[in-house]
Each structure stands twice: as structure tokens, then as C-alpha cells.
């Protein structure tokens with residue numbers, strides 16, 4: 001099975017360990033993994049900011065470079081949701097593009113959804129000594145129905161205890177450009193999320209979208225919490241602990 | 254109501270710093286969200302039990318009920334003119350007068366004209382958001398008609414110096430009990446009390462004289478029923494009944510989109526509205542008011558007027574925003590909105606706050622008069638997933654953002670930034686190099702720490718949080734190095 005990794009801009013820029021963790025999970029599950037070199041951005045920031053023309057251009061670019069793979073997988077509910085739900089809308093009035101958009105949408109998956117519902121993974125390489133609480137990011141949760149998938153996978157991690165927080169499904173206040181257009185407001189919403197996750201008493205907060213995680217981590221640290229770890233679900237599942245160290249090629253870490 | 258929506262961003266800071274408001278918001282949030290969730294759970298459990306008892310496996314869940322509600326409202330909006338004609342004919346046949354208002358001024362003019370015709374100097378009012386849109390109280394006062402708000406919340410706002418409501422169904426949600434106690438002691442000249450039933454009794458005593466002396470009652474309307482020509486009122490206080498039955502003249506002021514075809518449809522919407530709004534299975538009062546007082550009726554108004562208001566609504570019919578007209582004003586979208594929960598309703602600066610307000614305000618008052626509102630959303634869709642008539646609020650907000658872009662209403666810096674970014678994103682080699690430089694730059698800013706405390710390129714980010722530092726090289730640099738080309 002040939003699977004293309006859609007790395008996402010944020011993972012590429014800020015936290016490559018998530019990309020390596022994703023690669024490890026997919027390869028250990030038997031996928032032939034390809035990272036298309038020309039990939040940039042799915043175009044969601046353009047779409048969300050009302051720049052439809054730019055969003056369409058980027059959609060076409062992604063459709064082109066991710067053609068021919070069995071599946072496309074992203075360690076992000078937000079980017080996967082954009083490709084799945086928005087591409088067909090954006091290209092609805094272009095007869096030669098719409099079928100291609102729909103076809104790509106049908107084989108694009110968020111990582112945990114893919115591991116559970118396509119690969120039916122029942123064993124993950126990660127280990128974690130301690131408790132985690134899971135933050136449901138909005139696009140994945142409400143746009144793709146990602147709720148049980150990450151929890152089912154986390155339950156397979158030896159040593160890991162899942163402690164649900166109050167309001168796990170509430171927005172963390174990130175919202176892409178919103179976080180810099182209305183910084184204070186965004187941080188105030190993040191503060192509420194941080195209160196909830198701290199009240200859970202978990203050692204780490206885990207999520208499936210790096211944007212939200214940067215927001216939450218940034219707020220936790222600003223509040224003086226240097227202890228609660230903030231991890232991407234791929235890192236926990238793959239046993240890559242987010243300290244920047246990638247596992248060795250082939251996942252032989 | 255004086256519009257302030259153009260100053261949204263500036264007003265947000267005040268709300269965040271307002272300790273009292275923040276405490277009130279926190280309390281209200283838990284209440285509304287938890288109560289709706291409980292009501293939905295109970296509804297689904299009951300539906301499942303009923304289906305099981307009947308040996309069926311097709312329980313009508315709350316989700317299915319929302320589909321049904323959305324379908325009814327869509328059906329009406331798709332042929333609004335027809336339904337309005339049917340309603341008008343039925344209402345007239347029942348003895349009511351139907352008047353049309355294109356905007357707020359016409360609402361005021363009609364109401365004042367009715368007051369003059371019947372020689373009225375005092376009007377008692379039950380809650381009506383349309384009256385806020387039209388600024389009716391000010392117009393009535395200027396015309397020598399004293400308006401008296403009788404909904405407890407609206408009454409509090411009125412004696413507090415005509416404050417605007419901050420929520421469409423809980424207008425004083427921004428006030429603490431203490432504030433109300435102070436206000437009552439001052440305005441009523443009675444000993445200060447903080448017991449809620451006692452405060453309510455005091456308001457009731459103050460209002461009773463008005464109920465008995467007013468010649469006209471003004472109410473809103475939750476639904477207009479086309480097949481009967483009547484109006485349905487959904488309230489939790491008895492004041493609505495007094496306003497609509499005691500005075501000899503009753504004026505219903507409501508939007509043209511509020512129509513439902515049949516009473517059967519009303520039954521569906523009545524199962525959705527209170528559960529979505531307050532988590533109640535049914536509101537304390539549901540009134541169906543049809544026609545004027547009949548010969549055999551012991552009470553009721555001899556004169557019934559409907560003022561059906563457009564005020565921008567018909568402009569939504571033709572375009573991408575039609576779904577917004579399905580709105581039944583339940584308030585669930587604001588109750589569940591992280592932004593509303595954080596700043597309250599006043600920050601939005603016009604009649605309607607929260608996600609529905611962020612859609613309606615620019616559409617009703619002009620896109621350029623509320624530029625921030627469609628932007629002030631994380632598009633988390635907590636609103637859309639609870640809306641009883643399934644309005645895709647985030648999608649509508651995004652469409653409004655698109656309008657701002659096509660009309661060149663975004664700041665130049667933003668337009669320029671997006672252009673550069675979009676140009677780069679089409680050029681993979683450059684984009685990769687830019688990402689690599691940017692990662693290094695951020696790393697340099699972090700100066701060996703794991704975070705950046707002040708980020709000059711986006712100071713708004715670091716106003717209230719740190720920016721975690723990148724790990725170093727980009728993923729693709731490392732991938733290329735480790736896996737070769």
C-alpha cells in the first residue's frame with residue numbers, strides 16, 4: 001500500500017519529530033511511505049481568511065502532487081479536514097477538477113483515523129509512563145468525527161493512563177490567523193483550556209493538531225507551568241518523545 | 254440601538270479585564286451548556302425507550318429532530334413570500350391588522366401611529382429583539398408614549414438607564430445579583446435585598462400598576478403560524494400573557510422570517526427551541542394568540558396588529574446567506590461559543606451577539622460597519638453543531654470574510670502578507686527554503702530556550718502566551734538528509 005505523507009506546514013517548520021513519528025507508525029504498520037517533495041500547504045489559511053482564489057490554486061496543486069497514491073495521510077485533523085471537506089466545495093464549479101478533488105478527498109485521512117479505520121492497527125510501538133489527557137481539536141472532531149480513534153490507540157500504549165478533562169471537546173482558542181488577529185482573546189480562551197487540563201491532573205496533554213498544541217503549550221509556559229508536557233498523539237504512539245530527536249531511518253529506534 | 258460593532262477589537266480588552274463580567278460569564282456558561290446537554294441526553298433516552306416499547310428501532314433522536322427543524326425552516330424560507338401572503342390573509346380573517354415595515358424607522362412610525370389612533374400614552378412590552386433593532390423605546394418616548402419593559406431582565410436594563418441586552422434570551426446575564434440588588438434599592442427606594450424571589454416580587458409590585466394602566470401591549474413573536482394567522486410566544490415569565498391580554502391593543506412586532514406553515518410544524522420547533530435555549534423540555538409558558546377578542550372571550554385585546562419587519566432580511570434571500578434566515582433565536586450558538594463565553598454580548602456592539610450576531614450584524618447593518626465580527630471566530634463549529642436548525646455558522650462567517658476580501662476591505666498589510674505567502678506556496682523550492690530560514694530565525698529568537706517570549710513579527714501571539722521554539726531544521730531537510738533523495 002503506497003501512502004503519501006502530507007507533512008503539514010507547521011510540523012515541517014516547528015516540530016519535525018511529529019513527521020518522523022507519523023512515518024514510523026505508518027511504516028511499522030506495513031505502508032510504503034512516500035513524502036512528495038513539492039508539497040507546501042493545503043491552502044486552509046487562504047480559505048479561512050476568505051482568499052478563495054489562492055485556496056483554489058493550492059487545492060489544485062495538492063491534487064496534482066498527491067495523485068496516484070493509495071492514500072494520503074496527515075498528522076493533522078485540520079489539514080485533512082480541509083482536503084476532505086473543502087476541496088470539493090472549492091472546486092465545485094470546475095468540471096474537470098471536481099472529480100479529482102472528490103477522489104483525493106476520499107483517500108485522504110487524518111493519522112489516527114487512518115490507523116484505526118483503514119489499517120486496523122492493534123499494536124503501537126510507543127511506551128509512556130504516566131497519565132495523559134486528550135484535547136479534541138475542532139476540525140478533526142466536528143469535521144471528520146475523530147473522537148474515539150486517538151483514544152483507542154492511546155489505550156494500546158503500555159503504561160499510559162488516559163484521564164479525560166472537562167471540556168475536552170471545547171476549542172482551545174487557536175483558530176489559525178485568529179490567534180494573532182485577536183491575540184488576547186485567543187490566549188484567554190487557551191487559559192480556560194489550560195485550567196481544565198491541569199484540573200485533570202494528567203502529566204501530559206496530547207492532541208492531534210500542532211496548531212492547538214503550540215497554543216496550549218505557549219499558554220501553559222506563560223502561566224509558569226513548565227511541567228505539563230504537550231505532545232502530539234503521533235509522538236506518543238510512536239514513542240518519539242518530542243525532544244527533537246528523530247527515530248532512526250526505518251523506525252529502528 | 255447605537256451601533257458599536259466597528260470598535261469590536263478595542264472593546265475586547267475591556268471585557269477581558271472586567272473581573273465581574275468574567276465571573277458572570279463563567280457561571281452562565283456552565284449553566285446553559287450543561288443544561289442543554291442534559292436535555293438532549295434525556296430526549297434521546299426517552300426516544301430510544303419509546304421506540305423499544307413499540308418494538309421499533311427507528312428512535313427519533315435529537316439529531317433527527319434538528320434535521321426536521323432545519324427542513325421546516327428551509328421550506329418556509331424558500332417560498333417566504335407565499336407563506337407571508339397566506340399568513341396575512343389568515344391574520345386578517347381573524348380580525349388582525351397586518352402592517353409591513355421595511356426598516357426600523359417604519360416599525361417606530363407604525364407603532365406610534367397605532368398609539369395615536371388609540372390615544373395611548375403608555376405601552377407595556379414583553380421581550381422583543383426587533384424593538385431593539387428599531388430602537389423603538391427611544392422613538393416611543395420621544396412621541397410621548399411611555400414604554401415599560403416587563404420581562405424581568407429587560408426591566409432591569411431599562412431602569413439601569415436603558416442598557417442594551419447582552420444575550421438574546423438572557424438579556425442581563427452580564428449583571429451580578431449584587432448589582433441588581435443595588436439598582437433596585439436605588440430605583441425603587443426600598444430596603445436593599447439579595448433574595449431573588451424577594452427581588453422578583455419587588456419588580457412585580459412596581460410593574461403591576463403599569464400592567465393595569467397601559468393601553469397597549471407590545472410583544473415580539475417566536476413564530477407566526479401561516480395556517481391560523483396567529484403568533485406563538487415562548488416565555489418563562491407570566492409577563493408575556495399580561496402584555497398580550499390585558500391591554501385593549503396588542504402589537505406584535507416580529508421579523509418576516511418567523512413563519513411556520515402549520516401548528517404541526519410548531520410542535521416540532523417547540524421541541525427544539527427550549528431544549529436548545531435553556532435545556533428546558535418546555536418553557537414555562539407557550540401562548541398561541543390568534544385573532545382579536547371574540548364575543549364569548551372573557552379577555553384579550555380588541556385590536557391586534559402585526560408589524561412584520563424586513564430590516565435587511567429579504568436581502569439574505571437571494572444569496573449565500575439564506576440559511577441564516579432559518580434562525581429561531583434560541584441563543585445556543587452564543588452559549589456554546591468560546592469567544593462569546595470569554596467576552597459576553599456587549600462587545601459585539603449591536604443587537605445580536607455571538608456567532609449568529611457576527612453573521613447578522615454585517616448583513617443587516619453593512620459589511621464595512623462590522624469588519625471584525627466575522628474575523629473574531631476560531632471557526633470551531635461548536636455553534637453549528639448545536640444549532641437546532643443546523644445553520645452552518647462557520648461557513649457563513651467564512652463567506653463574509655470572502656466578501657471582505659473581494660471588496661478589498663482587509664488591511665493592506667494582511668492582503669500583502671497573504672499574497673506573498675500564496676505566491677511562495679506555489680513555489681515548492683522557495684517555500685522549503687523560506688521555511689528553513691524561518692525555523693532558524695525562530696530558533697535564534699528563542700536563544701537556546703525552548704520558547705520565545707516576545708515575537709515582534711506577531712506581537713499579538715506573545716501578548717498572552719509564549720511561542721514554543723521550533724526543533725531546529727525543518728522536517729523536509731531532515732527527511733532528505735536521513736532518507737536521501
Ligand code: SF4
Nearest residue numbers: 580581583584586640
Ligand atoms: S443561529 Fe441557530 S443556535 Fe444561533 S440563535 Fe439562531 S437558531 Fe439558535
